[in-house]
Amino acid sequence: DAMVIQNPRYQVTQFGKPVTLSCSQTLNHNVMYWYQQKSSQAPKLLFHYYDKDFNNEADTPDNFQSRRPNTSFCFLDIRSPGLGDAAMYLCATSRAGTGAGELFFGEGSRLTVL
């Protein structure tokens, strides 16, 4: 059974038209992450939540925002997508604390910007 679920799996948007990607988890993990992965590149961390505490990576553009209304759900909002934002967006979870084990990934949401 899927434990980290992302929707939609595929999203096509127009340049500048906002999109929201969602992630839900049944693992009750404290930490949720959003990664951006472009073709043939490693996943790049955008931000993460440790419970309700939001942690933004220094080089994450302001165009990217996130919300975590409860333990189970996390959203990625891209306010004005540009062509360079076309990528796979991966949500992942882990238990609290470093050394707490692996990241559990969702299936990803592939964003196309026209």
Add this chain to the structure above:
Amino acid sequence: EDKVVQSPLSLVVHEGDTVTLNCSYEVTNFRSLLWYKQEKKAPTFLFMLTSSGIEKKSGRLSSILDKKELFSILNITATQTGDSAVYLCAVEPDGQNFVFGPGTRLSVLP
């Protein structure tokens, strides 16, 4: 700056061959190293390594960590076409988020 390097970046083999993928790292206060397999979707977990010299095995896959020389290898024996994927190495520094390497793209030809 924390860094993870993988080699080779891409590899083409034939079914039945054995392959060795490399991951070296420079991080502050190493906690763990993880290997993931990524096909055309999200990465799936293979191994987590925290101690030197202890081999982890799962079927035809195995992995080992050398904390003195700061590297890990992932071995795949008797490769199959289903092993074709990108193999990602990720390292967790103490108190920090995972740092991913660029991945090794493995293609197994029939």
